[in-house]
Amino acid sequence: MKSTSGKGSTKSIDRHSFEPAYMQIARTISEQIATGAYRAGDRLPSESELCTGFGVSPMTVRRAVNILVERGLATAAQGKGTYVRSLALGEAVFRLREMTDRWYDGSIDVRLLEASIAPATARVAEVLDCKPGERMVYLRRLLLRDEAPLMYHREYLVYDPRRPLVEAQLRITSLEGLLESAGGEGFPRGNLTVQAVGLSSEAADLLDLATGSPALCLEHVFYDFSGRAVSWGWFLCRPDQFKLTSWIGAPEASGGGR
């Protein structure tokens, strides 16, 4: 272990760096966790110790420690101290953006398969706050990349002639646009669900897969300002193209050795 990264060392921060002091402190400590200078269960230096060690004010050191706590690397116990956490699968956080970013090069083609107005089925009325038979907007889209199908999207919208929602929806031709505004444009709240499903024959044909084969289903429900569910839809995604990934614990710290 390099002496400069020892846990007791007074590693000072670079006041002229573009990186804020609180971030330098958070990074320094997380690197010490990554390299084993601090291990799971160890108590980190108290905030006052870190203040003198880094030569900053309490608020700055506190902000750094909060970052470690938010990342799940440490837990703070009032009156006791701040302790390094051990890894726990349950702490994992998956961000949809990391999955969709792979396709943000604009090469995705959005093909509108159907746009119609139809009465709500019992199932639709159950999910959306409406009566069976009420007029609904029904949309079906296929998303492709180099002519190869990636996702099949279906969506139901409560029909509201006052809202120019449908026209905006029909103009969507990019994945970015679809993810930004699928159903939820202008709504304050939504719920998402990810699960594994078996493809219906219709979806399987469109995705060029076998009926019943596994796919990732991203379901979304949006609510209006009065709390009413007004949009319901789901993406069926080819499982070879869509995975959620997440890192837990300390960020990569150039491998400890170096």
Next chain:
Amino acid sequence: MKSTSGKGSTKSIDRHSFEPAYMQIARTISEQIATGAYRAGDRLPSESELCTGFGVSPMTVRRAVNILVERGLATAAQGKGTYVRSLALGEAVFRLREMTDRWYDGSIDVRLLEASIAPATARVAEVLDCKPGERMVYLRRLLLRDEAPLMYHREYLVYDPRRPLVEAQLRITSLEGLLESAGGEGFPRGNLTVQAVGLSSEAADLLDLATGSPALCLEHVFYDFSGRAVSWGWFLCRPDQFKLTSWIGAPEASGGGR
């Protein structure tokens, strides 16, 4: 709209509440977003305006605004202001804990099916930083609830006689323990992946499903302090029992009306 929730009102905070001032401010603003007092694209009051409006210091109001930004409800633009964001699917964050919490009532039974030492296959050596043929710990577990299978877990560990890892692993009999320490006990870093897969006949038999039927696969790789991949495993989860859910946008605000 009630006048007390209007956007220009000087809604004061309760100094004697158990809820900190910064949280009251964040909640107040997010409720105003939920009910439509502020809409997507609107500029929120400046920090100095919020300071005078709520009667708190700049740091307190800043902390509240930061919470809104972290939740994805607003974006802060230096020199311009803070603006309400529109919903975007890409901002969704899924927490594994919310899926596993359903089973934290202790009614899960962990059954160790196999614990052996075997040479690494080419595939294992490819994922873990080891040579084909190197001695590996191989574990297979079945997790049940009321005798009904929920998850099938397989795991490979680089064998290290200095590490009492295996013994600790064998003692795991609860889901909590497994999720806390599956492979990663004492390691600083791990990677997780969630995807949809089709079940092998072996896994399907154990999970009481049909071969090839869809399942949610949670894969995990853990790294030691030198950055070496030393643990690889995955949970195959019954799709009817395991979903990832997430809320985006403003939290539920008692339905706008009231």
Next chain:
DNA sequence: TAGTGGTCTAGACCACTTA
């Protein structure tokens, strides 16, 4: 130039834990 958010200071008081 005025206003905005981003960072930081040097304290303060409180609740909590441990001894």
Next chain:
DNA sequence: AAGTGGTCTAGACCACTAG
């Protein structure tokens, strides 16, 4: 009683944006 983290103050300087 001493030490810890949790909250909050009342400012400060900076970088950035706009008119």
